[in-house]
Structure formats: structure tokens, C-alpha cells
Amino acid sequence: MTVEIPVEKWPGQVREITLGATADEGGTRSHTVTVGGETTLPFLHFEGEIPHPPVVGIEIASRRPDDWSPLLLETWSDVVDDPAAWAKAAEEAGADILLLTLSLEDSVDDATSAVRQVLEACDLPLIVFGPGQADKDNELIVPVAEEGAGERLVLGVCEEKNYRTIVAAALAHDHLVNSRTPMDVNLAKQLIILIHDMGLPLEQILMDPTTGALGYGIEYGYSVMERLRLAALQGDSMTQQPMLVTPGEEAWKAKEAKVGDDVPAEWGDWGERAINWETLTATSLIQSGADLVVLRHPETVQRVQKTIDALMAEAGEPELVAA
Amino acid sequence: MALSGLEIYKLLPRTNCGDCDFPTCLAFAMKLAAKQAELADCPYVTDEAKVELEAASQPPVRLITLSSNGHKVEAGNETVLFRHEKRFFHKCGLFVRVKDTDDLEAVKNVASEVDGFTVDYVGLDLELDGMAVEAASGDPDTFAECVEAVRSATEKPLILIGSDPDVLKAGVASLTAKASGTVPLLYGATPENWESMAALAKKADVPLGVRPGGGLEELAELTEQVKGAGVQNIVLDPAARDFAGTLTRMTQMRRLALKKNFRPLGYPIITFPGEGAEGPEEEVVLASQHIAKYGGFIVLDHFSQASAYPLLVFRENVFTDPQEPIQVEPGLYEINDPTPDSPVMITTNFSITYFSVANEVESAGVPGWLIVADAEGMSVLTAWAAGEFDADRIAKSVNATGVADKIDHQKLVIPGHVAVLSGELEEELPGWDILVGPREAVDLPAFLKLGNE
Numbered sequence A: 001m002t003v004e005i006p007v008e009k010w011p012g013q014v015r016e017i018t019l020g021a022t023a024d025e026g027g028t029r030s031h032t033v034t035v036g037g038e039t040t041l042p043f044l045h046f047e048g049e050i051p052h053p054p055v056v057g058i059e060i061a062s063r064r065p066d067d068w069s070p071l072l073l074e075t076w077s078d079v080v081d082d083p084a085a086w087a088k089a090a091e092e093a094g095a096d097i098l099l100l101t102l103s104l105e106d107s108v109d110d111a112t113s114a115v116r117q118v119l120e121a122c123d124l125p126l127i128v129f130g131p132g133q134a135d136k137d138n139e140l141i142v143p144v145a146e147e148g149a150g151e152r153l154v155l156g157v158c159e160e161k162n163y164r165t166i167v168a169a170a171l172a173h174d175h176l177v178n179s180r181t182p183m184d185v186n187l188a189k190q191l192i193i194l195i196h197d198m199g200l201p202l203e204q205i206l207m208d209p210t211t212g213a214l215g216y217g218i219e220y221g222y223s224v225m226e227r228l229r230l231a232a233l234q235g236d237s238m239t240q241q242p243m244l245v246t247p248g249e250e251a252w253k254a255k256e257a258k259v260g261d262d263v264p265a266e267w268g269d270w271g272e273r274a275i276n277w278e279t280l281t282a283t284s285l286i287q288s289g290a291d292l293v294v295l296r297h298p299e300t301v302q303r304v305q306k307t308i309d310a311l312m313a314e315a316g317e318p319e320l321v322a323a
Numbered sequence B: 001m002a003l004s005g006l007e008i009y010k011l012l013p014r015t016n017c018g019d020c021d022f023p024t025c026l027a028f029a030m031k032l033a034a035k036q037a038e039l040a041d042c043p044y045v046t047d048e049a050k051v052e053l054e055a056a057s058q059p060p061v062r063l064i065t066l067s068s069n070g071h072k073v074e075a076g077n078e079t080v081l082f083r084h085e086k087r088f089f090h091k092c093g094l095f096v097r098v099k100d101t102d103d104l105e106a107v108k109n110v111a112s113e114v115d116g117f118t119v120d121y122v123g124l125d126l127e128l129d130g131m132a133v134e135a136a137s138g139d140p141d142t143f144a145e146c147v148e149a150v151r152s153a154t155e156k157p158l159i160l161i162g163s164d165p166d167v168l169k170a171g172v173a174s175l176t177a178k179a180s181g182t183v184p185l186l187y188g189a190t191p192e193n194w195e196s197m198a199a200l201a202k203k204a205d206v207p208l209g210v211r212p213g214g215g216l217e218e219l220a221e222l223t224e225q226v227k228g229a230g231v232q233n234i235v236l237d238p239a240a241r242d243f244a245g246t247l248t249r250m251t252q253m254r255r256l257a258l259k260k261n262f263r264p265l266g267y268p269i270i271t272f273p274g275e276g277a278e279g280p281e282e283e284v285v286l287a288s289q290h291i292a293k294y295g296g297f298i299v300l301d302h303f304s305q306a307s308a309y310p311l312l313v314f315r316e317n318v319f320t321d322p323q324e325p326i327q328v329e330p331g332l333y334e335i336n337d338p339t340p341d342s343p344v345m346i347t348t349n350f351s352i353t354y355f356s357v358a359n360e361v362e363s364a365g366v367p368g369w370l371i372v373a374d375a376e377g378m379s380v381l382t383a384w385a386a387g388e389f390d391a392d393r394i395a396k397s398v399n400a401t402g403v404a405d406k407i408d409h410q411k412l413v414i415p416g417h418v419a420v421l422s423g424e425l426e427e428e429l430p431g432w433d434i435l436v437g438p439r440e441a442v443d444l445p446a447f448l449k450l451g452n453e
């Protein structure tokens, strides 16, 4: 019996975007990282090209993040007090890129010196997010953009309510931005248009559609990303940006990951549950279209990277099991 | 593929006799197309038309049901490739495998652990669906004994795994002898043994899993052979085990069933993530792929609470109806018997948000009044961004609940994510103090305890 495998002919392709810059390109990174370029849905190698595997980032902070789960603080131990040491540790833990989150308590000097230290301590391309409050983000990200001139950083948090200043800073110093919208296909597209209208090339805009964690609305993030990726492949230009999401931050907000005491016994071992929570949040999003996921726990990084390798490995016929 | 009303009409007698209780054949045809009538209600359909109509009314993925003792697991009847297109209908069954070469006591222990595992998630009791028993010994008596041991520990549905029909027969016999209405899944028929496996499945009237030696062509051939031997209820093994292979195969199978109406592959899929994973940590990840991408029955090789809980939650998330946000009733909720001096908090009616907040207040042991605002079933941040949880809406919710009459203070705790609304709220709710609570529910106990001191 012949079986004709249905193969979709997608007219569209995800844009390729490169993070970081080497010395030749005006930066100081040992290598750059390129994401995007897909001509099919996640890991359907039989149908199209997936030129770059999804990339795993580790989030570090400019100062000790006391609101993080004790499990994370214990795991990273002393380095959480020192962004340079943390950056090194994250690089050793296998990160492809780093996300440095600045704090509400940071002064401009604190922020620029944290960025400088991190750039000096590691070779990875860098994302820098403000604390997520419009005024403070603008106050810190503008000088950070200048400090990191030439490095092709990703700057954020670039939201509809607050994108102009950050985009202007990216324009002035040749950086990238994350275009973040709250789990909605149309909003995601609109913000890309607004940012692009300011003159920032599409090759400098990552789409950040946000997500909920496992158990806390992941199905919304998952479906929005599937829809965005389908739109991109169908040729809708303003959805063809590679997607960045932060499952680490989301998963570690969930009680299941964050705390170990006073929880139902049937939740099982805290450490294992927490890692599973973060891992499943990340791997499901990767399989719905994420090009770049930012995580928090080094063990999760290992597991997610192993999953990506496995998903990228089989470019031909599936591995068969003898009957 | 479903037929339209007009296509069905062409196959009816077109006499408008009215015996179906519809005035015309066309009216009846329209109801049939909308699945609001039964073909049997027309006494005059020709046998030929019946065959055509029944074939067309079959779902692209056949529904397969396993059952025992009042428990039921259904897979199939799916209609879309992506959940946003409509929804995924039948939650895939999650089973845990034991082997008849394992120590019987250990087998019983696993079975009762799996059987007793229930975990609360947003007010739902999540559970695994049953056990899989593999005939690894090759001995009918040993297998029957193991099946009985499992059965003594759990009444849930079973999957019986083996390649020797004589051995499996012993297991089926021991199961069905005891309880009528028990429908296990037999797995499985291979190119070598399919004739005797099909005979066994047909005689016992149970569904049969099929496992080809090669690709989808072999699989399609095998299902046709098994079907030809009289077995209607079939479950497919994609015969790939690794991450990329199962994703590819299962996507192709679902596409063939839905888009090409390819009957030989129009059945639910069984997967064994433990066989494609290096250890339990990876098995969870692969199992979650199978949940999202078209698995029907998933057989795990490891059980631990810390893995089962996230998998069950993920299955719940993937199989919710995207058109219907899961909501709770807006209104005033009393937690831990609040008194007039207890704090008043407000959140949205997205059920995950409500349950996170309510659970935290409850487990903190602090009495409190919780106002649930009608925010179209969205979480705090999403509702706020969409304008469904603004100062006006919050003030209206507070007033509508009449909470002011039940308390002797005027303090309202709002979620930290909407701290920016404080000023506006003080204007909308004159006399009230607006306190900014934590952003995440998990930090509420500490916040409330601080307020008590």
C-alpha cells in the first residue's frame, strides 16, 4: 500500500536574526548566535528547513534577587551576589546566551557597571532587561545601550506602553529589542509594526509573545505561539520574527516550583517537581515555535538542551523499532 | 469526511413522507448533518445509501474506549491538528507499565500507588488512567498471575502487552472471567502474529494495538489486515520512539487521518515514551510531547508524584476548550470564616487566578474576604491589559458585593500587578484605603501575616 505523506508548501519563512557581535563586528563576543530561518513548523524536518536550533538562555540578575525561589538561590549559591561571577557560572552551565535583569534598586551606575562586568566575564551574547517598570526601564536602558555600544545587545522590556525610548536607544547604538505583548496574536503583530515604523530594521526585533507557566495559562501562550508561527509560514511578514519567551521566570513564579513547605504531599519531591515544572514549560513552548527560551535553573538548562538536540538530531526517516 | 445536508438529501428517498417526524426529507437531512437526528429514524433509506452515509459519518479518528469497573478511558474522535482550531476532545489516557518478570509484591505496590494517586488542580481531581502489564516471561500462568496481582490493587482499565497470543489469552481470560464489561487493550499485532492476535481480539471483543516492522505503509497494511480479520477497534503504534521521530510520525498520521480521510490510519495512537528516553527525567519530557502532539494512550515506565503531577496538569491544559476560558462565578468569597475586621482582597474570575489566591489565603490560615471581579475569565495582568480589570470595574465589583456592610474597616488589597490603579481607585471608592498586595499569589501568606502583626 502506498501512503502519500501530506507535505505543506509554506510560502513564508521566519527571519534570521543574529545576537551579539564579535571583535570584527565591533563587539567583544567570541561568537554570535543566530536564530530563526525556519520554513516549516517546529522540527518537521521532512517538510522544510530548520537551519538553527532553538537557543537556551540563562537569566542572571544585577543584584541578589531575594524574591527568587530559595531553591534557585541555593543552587547558584554565592554567585548571585556578583553578576560577573554569575555570568561565568551560567556560561559554564551551558547557556547559549545570557539575560541580565536589572533591579528597581539599581542606579544608572549600578546598571552600566553590571553590564560591563558581565560582558567582561563571559563570551556570550547578552540580553538586558530593565526591572519592568516603564520609567525605571527607560532610566536604566538608555545608558546601558550606550555602555554596550557595538555589542548588539537585546534591550527590553519593550512593551506597547513603553517602547519608544528603548527602540530609540537600540537605533542609536545598533542593538536589538524584544517586542513584548500579552499573549495575543494581533497585539504581537501590531507592536512589531509600531517598532518597525520607528525605523528599527526587522532583523533587530525579537517577538516576545509571553507565556503562562504550566498550570498557569501555558495553553494560551502555547496556542498564541502556534498561531503566530503558522501566520509566519503562511507569509504574514510582521509575524515572521523569531520568538523569545521566558519560561524560567514564569515557571518559578508557580507555587509548584517556588516553594517546598506546606504543599500537598502528592506534589512529590520539591526539587524534581520544580525542575519538571520549568522543563515542561520550556520544552512545550519550543515545540510550539519558541526560538529562544530563557531559563533559571542549571539542571533545566541541561534537560532542555538535550531535548533540543534530540529534536534536531533526526533529519531523515524516523528511527524504527523492530517489531 | 462529514457530508453536507444537501449531499445527504441526495441519498434519501425524497418522498417527504414525514415518517421521520420531519416535514420533508430535506429538513431531516439538515438535522442529520447537524448530528441532531439519527439515520435509523427514516425507515425507507436503501441499504446502499445506508452504507455510504455510515461510512461518511465515521469520525476521521475512530473513538476507542477502554473500560473496567465503571472507569473509562476514551481516545480518538479528534477533528483538528491544532487546539486553537477548535479543541482537542479526548484526553489521552496515561498508564504505567509493569512486567510479569517483576517481583509480584513490587508490581502490586506500583499498581496501588498509581491507583491511589489523586491530585487537586483548580478544584479538579486529576488521576492517572490505569496500568499496562507486559508479558515478558513468555509463560501464560506467570502472566495471568501478574494480571491478577495488578487487578487486586486497582480497578482501573488495563493494557495487556505481549507478542505471544497464547500468553496474552491467559491474561484476557483472567480479566474477563471476573468482571463483565471489562475492556482492556491488547497490544499488539505484528506482521508475524497478526492473524492469531486478531482472532484473539475478535473473540474477546477488545481493541487491538498494531505495531509494524517499518514505516507508515506497513502500518496501514497491517491495520487493513487486522480489520479484514474482523477487528474494528484498532490502536496504532507509530513505531518510532525518539523525540524527532515520534513528532514526525504522529503529525503525519494525524494529517493523513484528518486531511486525507485516510481510513487505515484513522485510529488513536499508543506511545511508549520510556522506550525513547534515557531515564525518567527524559521520559516526562517525551510524554509531554505525546500529550500535545496526538498521543491517544501513553504508557509510562516510571511513576513518581513529582512527574505525574506536572504531566496531568499539562494534559488538562492542552485539552481545555480554548473557546471557553475557565471561569469561576464573580462575587464575594468567604475564606476561613472572616469577621468584620478581616482583610478584603480582590482578584479576577480566571479560575487559575482565583484558585491560586484562594488556596494561599486558605492555607495561610488567615480569615479573609475575597472579591472575584468579572474580568471575562482573564488573569489579572491580561485582564488589566485588555481593560477588563480597571479602576471602574474594581469599584463596581466592590460595591456590587456589598462587602462594606460586613466589615468595620475600609481597606482593599489589590494585586501588585495593578499597583498603578491605586490613585484612581481611591477616587472611585471614596473613603477606602487601597493597599497594594503582592504580584503573585504565592507571596500572599507572608503579606497577610505581616498585616496581622
Ligand code: SF4
Pocket: B012, B013, B014, B015, B016, B017, B018, B019, B020, B021, B022, B023, B024, B025, B026, B028, B041, B042, B043, B044, B045
Ligand atoms: S422518513 Fe425518510 S423518506 Fe420520509 S420524510 Fe423522513 S427522510 Fe424522507
